[in-house]
Amino acid sequence: MEFRAPMILLATLLGLAAPVERVAAAPAVLHLAPDSDTRWVSFELTPGNQIRFRTLLNGRWVDALLDTGVTDSAVTTRFARSAGLKPLVSGRADAIGGSVALSWTGIDRVEVGGLVRTGGRVAIIDADPRVTGNAPIDLFVGSDLLAGHALEIDYDAQRFRLLPSGRLPFRGVTLPLRLADRSGLYLSELALGDRILRPVIVDTGDGGMVSLTRSVWQASAPRTVRTTTAIAWGLGGVVENEVAVVPAVRIGGLAGEVELRVEADTGFSARKGAAGRLGGGWLRRHRVLLDPRAGRMVLAAGERAAWPITRSTSGLMVAPDRDRLRVIHVMRDSPAAATGWRAGTLICAVDGAPVASAARDWAIGTPGRRVRLTLCDGNERTLTLASFY
CATH class of the missing domain: 2.40.70.10 (Acid Proteases)
Structure with missing residues (x-):
């Protein structure tokens, strides 16, 4: 699997297809600045390969994700409370993993690069923080804001911009x-x-x-x-x-x-x-x-085009849990599955080193390598890495 933090082996999915609801809000007006081609937005990639950036919503700086899998842009319940955004209409939306409760509210202004939208609606959703990694997100920027324009994403330089539709800034x-x-x-x-x-x-x-x-x-x-x-x-x-x-x-x-x-x-x-x-x-x-x-x-x-796929050789999907690692899934037919590992097990040390200072690539190491894992109950287990998919 290819992730920036390969030991965690944690993929993230979003996806939100929201139904159309009537909301008492000012009509949405979108304006793309004439110099939008110069208005690059810097971003960082989350451990789940998502585009995280800072932008302005109702005059406040917010942490946002650029997400073409979201039909209608949405804010989190936590942010809506802090910003005083009142839910006006309630409903449900289809999402990856099942349906989610949401509500709608009106907003004054949102900016993304050279694009400004005044008025219009935004959804309010109760987003599980595991969807976006350790750092919380305030705003999911979706198709309703992006689709009328050309979106250029330069992953190597970690920046994006919105351009008038029809522009062709590079060949490919x-x-x-x-x-x-x-x-x-x-x-x-x-x-x-x-x-x-x-x-x-x-x-x-x-x-x-x-x-x-x-x-x-x-x-x-x-x-x-x-x-x-x-x-x-x-x-x-x-x-x-x-x-x-x-x-x-x-x-x-x-x-x-x-x-x-x-x-x-x-x-x-x-x-x-x-x-x-x-x-x-x-x-x-x-x-x-x-x-x-x-x-x-x-x-x-891009520069990463020829990167090899990073595969688990342990079969343990783990997530940080304070100064420990919690097993969140044991992959089928893996060395971990064959030796009786179970989800929920807590790991406190790897090859004798505390989790915080242990090598981060142990779960995807060379087949045949033996990894010594100290459980938080004091027991110790050895896992022999292998190719299994």
């Missing part, structure tokens, strides 16, 4: 891109083997590389590929998927090995009528232009 491989009629999700396509799969949701808020529905995977899967399991958090809760590393995925003229997740046919992609999703874990390997109004996505290989 071009794929079709459109908006879903009802949800406003970004839709494109990819190829697995000799099959073209469409539509595929393009989701900058999904930390994974590629996801497919189970029925699409079963019809297209290479016979020799081994699968395991992994978990991730969506706005609607925890999701467990099958995971495989597949060498033959083509996206436009770009081909290579990808980590692929297999979703249930009752999952978010299938509910939206899509074959799957293309996420930030794959997009971050490229310079990206998303311009649904012009009908295209443009990709140029």
Whole structure:
């Protein structure tokens, strides 16, 4: 799996398709500055490959995520309370992991790079902090703000900008891109083997590389590929998927090995009528232009384009728990599964070193290596790393 903090092996999914509700708010007016091409926005990548940046909402600086998998921009319940935003209309929205409760409120002004929107509505959602990593998020910037313009994301320089639709600031491989009629999700396509799969949701808020529905995977899967399991958090809760590393995925003229997740046919992609999703874990390997109004996505290989996929060799997915590590999932058919590890186990030391100072790559180490893990109950266990998917 490819993550910036590989020991944690924690993927993140967002996805929010909100129903249209009437809210007593000033009409939304969007304005893109004439010099928007100079208004780059710096960002950092979260451990889940999400684009995190600072921007202004109602005159207040907020922490935001750039998320094309969110239909309507949303603020967290925590931020709404602190900012005095009153919920006006309640409802529910479809999200990765299940439906979530939300409410709607009006806002005065939001700025994203050279784009300013005055008036309009925003959703209020109770977001699980595990969705966005350790640092809380105030605002999810979604399709309602982004889709009318060209969005250029320079992952190597960690910056993005909004441009007038139709601009072509760099050359690369071009794929079709459109908006879903009802949800406003970004839709494109990819190829697995000799099959073209469409539509595929393009989701900058999904930390994974590629996801497919189970029925699409079963019809297209290479016979020799081994699968395991992994978990991730969506706005609607925890999701467990099958995971495989597949060498033959083509996206436009770009081909290579990808980590692929297999979703249930009752999952978010299938509910939206899509074959799957293309996420930030794959997009971050490229310079990206998303311009649904012009009908295209443009990709140029970046510095990370040839990075190998990082795979677990332990089968332990862990998360920080104060000065310990908590096992949150044991991957199927892994060394950890074969030796009886269970979710919930607490680890206090690795090879004799406290968790805080231990090597961070132990869970993805060289097959055959023996790792000594000290549990917080004082017991010690040895895990022999191996390739298992």
